[in-house]
Amino acid sequence: DTGVSQDPRHKITKRGQNVTFRCDPISEHNRLYWYRQTLGQGPEFLTYFQNEAQLEKSRLLSDRFSAERPKGSFSTLEIQRTEQGDSAMYLCASSFTSAYNEQFFGPGTRLTVL
Amino acid sequence: RKEVEQDPGPFNVPEGATVAFNCTYSNSASQSFFWYRQDCRKEPKLLMSVYSSGNEDGRFTAQLNRASQYISLLIRDSKLSDSATYLCVVMGYGGSQGNLIFGKGTKLSVKP
Numbered sequence: 001d002t003g004v005s006q007d008p009r010h011k012i013t014k015r016g017q018n019v020t021f022r023c024d025p026i027s028e029h030n031r032l033y034w035y036r037q038t039l040g041q042g043p044e045f046l047t048y049f050q051n052e053a054q055l056e057k058s059r060l061l062s063d064r065f066s067a068e069r070p071k072g073s074f075s076t077l078e079i080q081r082t083e084q085g086d087s088a089m090y091l092c093a094s095s096f097t098s099a100y101n102e103q104f105f106g107p108g109t110r111l112t113v114l
Numbered sequence: 115r116k117e118v119e120q121d122p123g124p125f126n127v128p129e130g131a132t133v134a135f136n137c138t139y140s141n142s143a144s145q146s147f148f149w150y151r152q153d154c155r156k157e158p159k160l161l162m163s164v165y166s167s168g169n170e171d172g173r174f175t176a177q178l179n180r181a182s183q184y185i186s187l188l189i190r191d192s193k194l195s196d197s198a199t200y201l202c203v204v205m206g207y208g209g210s211q212g213n214l215i216f217g218k219g220t221k222l223s224v225k226p
Contacts, residue, residue, distance in 0.1 A: 031212065040122075042201050042216030043158065056213065091157060095212075103214060105157035 002026060004106035006092050012112045013082055020078045021109045025094030032075050033093040033103060034067055036060065043091055049075060050097065082113045117141060120202045120217035128225055131192045135220045137185040137202030146205035147178055149187050151198045152219065158201055161187075192224045 005024045013019050025032045031050050035043035046065070047057045051072035061067075064082075069075040079086055089110050093103040120137040127133050139147075147164035162169065164176040164185055175188040185202055199219040206213035 033213070035214075040218065042118075042203075042218050043214070045206070045213040045215070048212060058213075093214075102160050105159070107157050 004092055004094050004104055006090075006106040006109050008109055009107060010110050010112075012114065014114050015082060015084060017082055018078065018080045019082060019111065020076055021090055021092075021111075022074060022076050023092030023094075023106060024074045025092070026104060027073075028096070029094035029104075030072075030097040031095045031101075031103075032069055033095075034075070034077050035091040035093065035105075037089040037091055037108070038087075046077075079111075082111075084113050087111055087113045116217075117215045118202055118204050118217040120220050122218050122220060124221040124223055126223045126225060127192055129192055129194060131224075132188065132190050133192055133222060134189075135187045135200055135202070135222075137187075137217055139183050139185065139202075139204045139215075141204070141207055142180075142183060143207045144204045145207065147185050148203040148205070148214070149174075149176055149185075150201040150203050150216070152201055153198045158216075161200070189222075192222075194224050194226065197222055197224045 007022045033048040034046040037043040047067050049069040064080045067077045089108040091108045092106045095101040095103045117140050149161040150158040151161045152158040164178045168177040173190045177186045199221045201219045202217040204215045
């Protein structure tokens, strides 16, 4: 399967713990995006990378959130000191360099904070 | 006002029906528009881009009215397999170019 992959698919954690998610984009894609989706809502943009450079962060991305894409390939999203409000589906997408190219989404990581 | 607004539905229609979804967006400078489809507990997938001249892909027709900041999706001859949530999407403008701004989605249920 050469699509976008995410790991883990599900994560249950206790409030206050740190969690890290991984995204492997389609190999030729330069851009990688992170979105968050809560029940009954559309996905909300969090941040994106062009190669290894993080070009934009949403105001939704509090200082407890950090994302990296160290070699311009896979990316990680870390949430520190998780809160119940962080419970959501975290979606990763990738695309070619042009902003107008289709974004392909991964299956997501569903986070539940108890 | 939310950046992208759409009627959440649900729309419950019989097979073969024609159904239309509408969406409005707030940023008049927006340039790119899309409809994504999301099945239950799955990731969103691009259904079609929306062009100023309107565009058609089989049973699906998308239209854009820039003056009214309004986007529509028409599905003809609905199939059971069309049951899903349809997300209206606007691409961010200027410094946010490349980010997708999603509506809440409209849920469609096609019944036999």
